[in-house]
Amino acid sequence: MIIRDARSADVAAMLAIYAPIVETTAISFEASAPSPGEFAARVDKYGNGWAWLVAEDGGELLGYAYGSPHRERAAYRWSVETSAYVAAAARGRGVGQQLYRALLARLAQRGYCNAYAGIALPNAASIGLHESVGFRAIGAFPSVGYKLGRWHDVAWYHQALRAAPAAPEAPA
Template sequence: VSFELAVPTVEELAERIRRTLVNWPWLVCADDGGRVLGYAYASKHRERAAYQWSVDVSAYVDVPVKRSGVGRGLYTSLFALLRLQGYANAFAGIALPNEASIGLHTAVGFEAVGVYRSVGYKLGAWHDVSWWGLRLQAIDGTPAAPRPLAEAAREPGWDAALRSGLAVIRV
């Protein structure tokens, strides 16, 4: 269950992607013909400054290619990029029930943190959301602020981090 109440227009989605890319990666996996197989992105976890080293992440995989490594590959690359930016934690909310998403998040190392009961109302029903956390990296001492995407993308290891998830995709 997506918590969108209406399908976003192409323009609305393009604007979301543009705003996201100021600070965080938005990755897309497409086949050789350009058909989108899945995407994953990061966003701000919370507003307060003390949360700046944590992000929320989300992934979508098209039904015909589920269980083909697309989600794992996207997350592998996304997490590598977020580490280069200086993020320490990633959190994901999963609308319940969703065994496939729980399986993906468990497979890439997330641990369950808790459940928000009846937090979203859609299609005439209340939905629970389970929250999952992943430690991206330990940061000792006083951490530097995470770097904006454009700055981190100039790092020598950026391209390797971006490609790091390709090896697990079986499409």
């Protein structure tokens, strides 16, 4: 398995992983899967400003992970939100861990200090993945999202990527 930067040619395979999650679970709070064009624009935006990585084995895309802005206001620019999605057939094989380790290292290298992940509950697999790579629970937003006929809490997890400098330069 190799971890590499996502490319536009990966969009269809990534959407094949993501669309069923959007359509059948509350893991993502999107109401419908994005179009290929919308998804490609996300890959371009987040891949250039933060990072978007894929795991590939023998030409098959097994999963992806990316960093995105934590919040839009300037004071938040050293913090990122992270997400990872793994193909159903590849779950339980360490794909998510390898993606996350590479993603977190890349984000730290680019100058980010903190990574946050929001996990719609219940989701024991995602909690296990995040804790296995060093994230720690910091709180929850109760009943923050309504999907599939019920309200869902979102647990928030944090991991320091590097020490916060006294006078930081903007991430690269």
